[in-house]
Amino acid sequence: MPLRLATQVTGTFVALAALASWSVADAQDDAAALQTAVLAGSCANCHGTDGHSPGAIPSLAGKKEEDLLKALTAFKQGKAKVTVMTRLAKGYTDEQLAALAHYFATRE
Amino acid sequence: MTTRRSFLSLAGAGLALPWLPRPARAQAKAGRVIIIGGGFGGATAAHYLRRYDPQLEVTLVEPAANFVTCPFSNAVIGGLRDLASITHGYGGLERMGVRMARLAAEAVDPAGRTVRLAGGETLPYDRLILAPGIDIRWNGVEGYGPEAAERAPHAWKGGPQTALLRRQLEAMEDGGTVIIAVPASPFRCPPGPYERASLIAHFLKTSKAKSKILILDSNEEFSKQKLFMQAWEALYPGMIEWVPASQDGKVVRVDAASLTVETEFGTKHKAAVLNLIPPQTAGRIAVDSGLTNEAGWVPVTARTFEAAKAPGVHVVGDAAVASPMPKSAFCANAQAKVVAATVVAALRGLPAPEPSWANTCYSLLAPDYGISVAGVYRLEGDAVKAVEGAGGVSPLDAPPAFRREEAKFAVGWYQAITQDTFAG
Numbered sequence: 001m002p003l004r005l006a007t008q009v010t011g012t013f014v015a016l017a018a019l020a021s022w023s024v025a026d027a028q029d030d031a032a033a034l035q036t037a038v039l040a041g042s043c044a045n046c047h048g049t050d051g052h053s054p055g056a057i058p059s060l061a062g063k064k065e066e067d068l069l070k071a072l073t074a075f076k077q078g079k080a081k082v083t084v085m086t087r088l089a090k091g092y093t094d095e096q097l098a099a100l101a102h103y104f105a106t107r108e
Numbered sequence: 109m110t111t112r113r114s115f116l117s118l119a120g121a122g123l124a125l126p127w128l129p130r131p132a133r134a135q136a137k138a139g140r141v142i143i144i145g146g147g148f149g150g151a152t153a154a155h156y157l158r159r160y161d162p163q164l165e166v167t168l169v170e171p172a173a174n175f176v177t178c179p180f181s182n183a184v185i186g187g188l189r190d191l192a193s194i195t196h197g198y199g200g201l202e203r204m205g206v207r208m209a210r211l212a213a214e215a216v217d218p219a220g221r222t223v224r225l226a227g228g229e230t231l232p233y234d235r236l237i238l239a240p241g242i243d244i245r246w247n248g249v250e251g252y253g254p255e256a257a258e259r260a261p262h263a264w265k266g267g268p269q270t271a272l273l274r275r276q277l278e279a280m281e282d283g284g285t286v287i288i289a290v291p292a293s294p295f296r297c298p299p300g301p302y303e304r305a306s307l308i309a310h311f312l313k314t315s316k317a318k319s320k321i322l323i324l325d326s327n328e329e330f331s332k333q334k335l336f337m338q339a340w341e342a343l344y345p346g347m348i349e350w351v352p353a354s355q356d357g358k359v360v361r362v363d364a365a366s367l368t369v370e371t372e373f374g375t376k377h378k379a380a381v382l383n384l385i386p387p388q389t390a391g392r393i394a395v396d397s398g399l400t401n402e403a404g405w406v407p408v409t410a411r412t413f414e415a416a417k418a419p420g421v422h423v424v425g426d427a428a429v430a431s432p433m434p435k436s437a438f439c440a441n442a443q444a445k446v447v448a449a450t451v452v453a454a455l456r457g458l459p460a461p462e463p464s465w466a467n468t469c470y471s472l473l474a475p476d477y478g479i480s481v482a483g484v485y486r487l488e489g490d491a492v493k494a495v496e497g498a499g500g501v502s503p504l505d506a507p508p509a510f511r512r513e514e515a516k517f518a519v520g521w522y523q524a525i526t527q528d529t530f531a532g
C-alpha cells in the first residue's frame with residue numbers, strides 16, 4: 001500500500017492517520033510483522049530491545065542490512081572466530097537470517 | 109516466511125508505537141490482559157504487550173516494590189557486586205503504560221476470567237499470563253522449613269536470602285567448610301549451584317584460603333560439567349569437592365540449628381555455612397489454582413504456553429514445563445515475548461505466530477572467566493524441540509582470552525536482559 005511506503009520513508013507513524021481503510025492485506029502484513037518480531041525477540045535478550053545494546057554486546061539497530069546478513073551467514077557457516085554467535089546462528093534458516101538482518105537494519 | 113511487506117519491519121524505532129492500522133484498532137474490542145508476577149517472565153510480557161499493541165490494557169500484579177534478580181546474585185554472594193546493582197524497579201514499565209497492581213494475586217478463576225487480589229478486589233481479564241516463578245517445597249528435605257532457611261539460607265530467590273548468605277560467608281572463620289546441597293532436577297537455573305560454588309571459591313581463595321566447599325548433589329551430572337571441573341582445577345585447586353548422588357551426595361535431612369545435613373546412606377556432614385538449595389515447585393498461585401502436575405510444575409501446550417488444565421491461561425517462565433528449555437531468566441524472557449505476540453494475535457483475530465525461542469546461560473567462574481551454554485528451540489508437532497546442530501557449550505580447549513570475552517559478554521547480557529525485561 002502506498003501509505004505504508006510513506007511510513008517506511010519517514011519512519012514515523014503520522015502517515016497512518018491518513019490510512020483510508022483496513023484490508024485483508026493489512027492483516028497479512030501485521031501477521032508477518034508479528035512473526036518477524038517473534039523471531040527477533042530472542043536476540044533482544046543479549047543485543048538489547050530492538051538491537052539497542054546497553055552493554056558490551058554489539059548493537060544491531062540501524063546497521064547496514066548487507067553487513068548484518070554477511071555477519072550472520074559467516075556465523076552460521078562457522079567462519080567467524082567468535083564466542084557464541086556461531087552456536088546460535090546455526091539454529092536459523094537462511095530465510096530467517098535474512099528477515100532478521102532486515103528487521104535490525106530498519107530499527108532506528 | 110515473507111517479511112518484506114510487513115509493517116513492523118518497515119517501521120523505524122519500535123518503542124510504544126501503535127503499529128496496527130488505526131481502523132483495525134478502532135474495530136477491535138478493548139483487550140484486558142492481566143499478568144501475575146513481575147519477574148523475568150511477567151515483566152517481559154507486560155513490556156512487549158504494550159510495545160506490540162499500545163491499545164491493550166495491561167495490568168501487572170506484583171506485591172514487591174522492586175525485583176532483585178537471581179542472575180548475578182552469585183556475584184553478590186561472592187562479593188563482586190552489591191545488592192543494589194541487581195535490583196530493578198517498575199518505573200520503566202509504568203512509563204510504557206503498564207498498570208501496576210502492587211498486591212499478591214490470591215486466586216484465579218479461569219472459567220469466570222477473574223483474578224482475586226489480596227484484600228479481596230477482583231479484576232476481570234480477557235487473557236491471563238501467569239509468571240509466578242518458583243516456590244520452595246518446604247520439608248522436601250526433612251527439617252527444612254522457613255525457619256531453617258534463616259539459619260541455612262537457600263538464596264534461590266533474590267533478596268534478603270542473598271544478603272544473608274553473603275553475611276554468613278563474610279563472618280565465617282578461615283578453615284570452615286561451606287556446604288552447598290543441590291536438589292534433584294528439574295530446578296531453577298541448572299548451572300546455578302556450580303556457578304555459586306565457583307564465586308564462593310573466588311571469595312574464599314582471596315580472603316579465607318584454608319576453607320573448603322563441599323557440593324552434595326542429588327544428581328549424577330550437571331550442566332557444563334567438564335568446563336566447570338576444568339576451571340575449578342585451574343582456578344581453585346583442591347578447594348571444591350563434588351559428590352554425586354551415587355556416591356552418597358543426596359541430602360535427605362537437615363538440622364539447621366547445628367548446620368548438619370544427613371545424606372541418603374546416612375553420612376552426616378557439618379558445615380560452617382550451609383547453603384541448602386531445596387526442591388522447588390511452580391509458584392504457589394499455580395499450585396493453588398490446580399494447574400500443576402504431580403511434580404508441582406505446570407504442563408503447557410507448546411505453541412501458546414496455555415496451561416493444559418486451563419486454556420486461556422498462559423504460563424511462562426520457571427513455573428511451566430518447557431523442557432528441553434531450562435528454567436532460566438533467558439527462557440522466561442523469550443517465552444514471554446512469544447506469548448505476548450500470541451495474545452496480541454488472538455485479541456486481534458490474527459493467526460498465531462510460529463514460535464521461536466532461544467537460551468543462553470552464562471556462568472561466571474571468576475571475574476574474568478565466563479562460560480556459556482546455548483540453544484535454539486522451535487515447535488515440532490506439539491512439542492518444543494532443540495534445533496539440531498545449533499547451540500552447545502563453550503569450547504573446552506579455549507584460551508584465557510576466550511573466557512575473558514565471555515565474562516565480559518555475560519555482564520553485557522545482564523545489562524541487555526534487564527533493560528529488555530523491565531523497559532529501562
Ligand SMILES: Cc1cc2nc3c(=O)[nH]c(=O)nc-3n(C[C@H](O)[C@H](O)[C@H](O)COP(=O)(O)OP(=O)(O)OC[C@H]3O[C@@H](n4cnc5c(N)ncnc54)[C@H](O)[C@@H]3O)c2cc1C
Pocket residue numbers: 144145146147148149150169170171172175177178179180181182211212213214239240241242263264265296297300304391392393424425426427435436437438439440468469470471
Ligand atoms: C542463583 C541463581 C542464578 C541464576 N542465574 C541465571 C543466569 O545467569 N541466567 C539465567 O538466564 N537465569 C538465571 N537464573 C534463573 C532465573 O532466576 C529464573 O529462571 C527466572 O527468574 C525465572 O523467571 P520467572 O518469571 O519464571 O520467575 P521470577 O523471575 O522469580 O518472577 C516471579 C515473580 O512473581 C511474583 N509472584 C509470585 N507469586 C505471585 C502472586 N501470587 N501474585 C503476584 N506476584 C507473584 C514474585 O514476587 C516474583 O517477582 C538464576 C537463578 C538462581 C537461583
